[in-house]
Amino acid sequence: MMNFQEGKQKFIESWGKMASDWGINRTMAQVHALLLIAAEPLTADEVMSELDISRGNANMNIRALMDWGLVHKQLRTGERKEYFYAEKDMWVVVRQIILNRKKRELEPMLKVLEEISSVENNCPESESFCTVVRDIRKFSNKANQTLDALVKADATWLSNPLFSLLR
């Protein structure tokens, strides 16, 4: 049986690794991991010392996580320090991530695809171009719709019989 500290380190490290594979700042993901598994909200100083990072870095990444809607601030009466805690409902976490990435990445791409789907088609090169663009557009629109559906769906999605049917 693994001990708690070891498990915690592994989790933080591996969450960070996965995130950086997906184009997300590694430290941001490590802060997220730390707050996810914390029993209580943590202060910036606790994040700094647990992850051994600077104040500026901690502040910046906590802020980014709040922008993503994955972490929230808790103010305690009679205390000056700010406490931070992560949203722990995995369904909400995934939904937030999908929403953010969809908006920042998929939607701009869709816009470009729409623009360029009006390319004049009058030679073999443009023929090939137009076919591919049309296909990608069809696919991306479908993906977009499916993501919208996922986001609207509620947490019971995980056990949605429709999904087992897909198997």
Added chain:
Amino acid sequence: MMNFQEGKQKFIESWGKMASDWGINRTMAQVHALLLIAAEPLTADEVMSELDISRGNANMNIRALMDWGLVHKQLRTGERKEYFYAEKDMWVVVRQIILNRKKRELEPMLKVLEEISSVENNCPESESFCTVVRDIRKFSNKANQTLDALVKADATWLSNPLFSLLR
């Protein structure tokens, strides 16, 4: 109506942008975009001059795309040069990408989650840890299964009535 060269530039640029948001080398995605829309297979020299990149860079990224199974080599009898073309069936492209990322990223994460789900649980801290790890594990396993299903499904998936039901 947009002209072809302009559309082509926009497409390559925006495909590269999107890829780099997702942790994929921008140039690799641009080479992919270029080959996707090409009417005919291209040589390394053509890729170099179209994208204005060095020989080493072109070679390296073409190779990576072949490793991903997104680009193939064509040898022409009587010619020394190698020609490269991209898989254009979007369903196959997406399938390849899912397969690769699943194997390189999701699966290692699942392995870590399994390891750390044996953490001894005997204090409030470990309680919180175990709960989150259990939830993430449940979720990732479901995602893994769903991706397996997607990969096994055939191209008609796009118009699968099950997916419209999700809306």
Added chain:
DNA sequence: CAGAATTTTCAAATACTTTTGAAAACAAAA
């Protein structure tokens, strides 16, 4: 086999991203 065409490699250069830490800004308390 030698020579020519082509691809591959990789150390060094460049470009890009993240982190630091000290100073500035801010906010509560005295």
Added chain:
DNA sequence: TTTTGTTTTCAAAAGTATTTGAAAATTCTG
């Protein structure tokens, strides 16, 4: 208002990733 604790900012430093280009390896041809 002044002091003190806390958060924010941001220029410079450190760290990563990508790109170059010339040399080495490979492969075809005569």
